[in-house]
Amino acid sequence: MTAFRADRAALSERAPNRRLTKQCPALQRKIIQCQTCPRLVRYISEIKKTHPSYWCRPVPAFGDFRARILVLGLAPGRFGSNRTGRMFTGDASGTFLYPVLHELGLATKPSAVNRKDGLKLKNTLITAVVRCAPPKNKPTSKELAACRPFWQKEIALLADLRVVVALGKVAHDEYVRFRLKERGGTLSHFPFRHGAVYSFQERPEILIDTYHPSRQNTNTGRLTRTMFLAVFKEAIKWMIAGE
């Protein structure tokens, strides 16, 4: 185990906030009911026919609704969170992600098996820019636009947010465009690069980039555990600095 671990006080769970405890779950219930994207609704309905036990609905955000770190992913995987109904649960990406979160004190367990496995996150919320599994993990620009209000509302509800960790270029671009809309500027000034840290004027949170922990990246060594751990250590440092 690494010597780095954020101190207990910095990672302690925060007192419940009445507004958040109502609004965040209400938003998640709304997301689960969404059927805006015909292509994705058709795709996951087809999967449901052959795999009746699969979730096959939009996947809600998972974790601590008073989070100071937001992990922004791409979209549910067909056999991962589209199967289990929880972010990064039951697939290779989760097998890579959760041990790192656990090692740094951001998750209560190193593994994510299903929605009833008792796993809890501390100071961390995991969401995605698209909430229904897309064919070949590739949402269209129209689907990204349709789903945008959901993760942007989640961000608006995270009053203590200090760090956004973007998993991959699509999540990075979505988040940067969102912030540039408020302050102006061009995306090319904020290129996606693993380990890059960006701040946005008048925003308390910073953005940290990492390659997505997909099998394609982790099996090829493009993203190693050491690299991923370093990104989350950086996130915790910024989280504590922003106290």
Ligand code: SF4
């Ligand atoms: S991808 Fe998002 S907007 Fe589209 S149907 Fe799913 S939840 Fe709704």
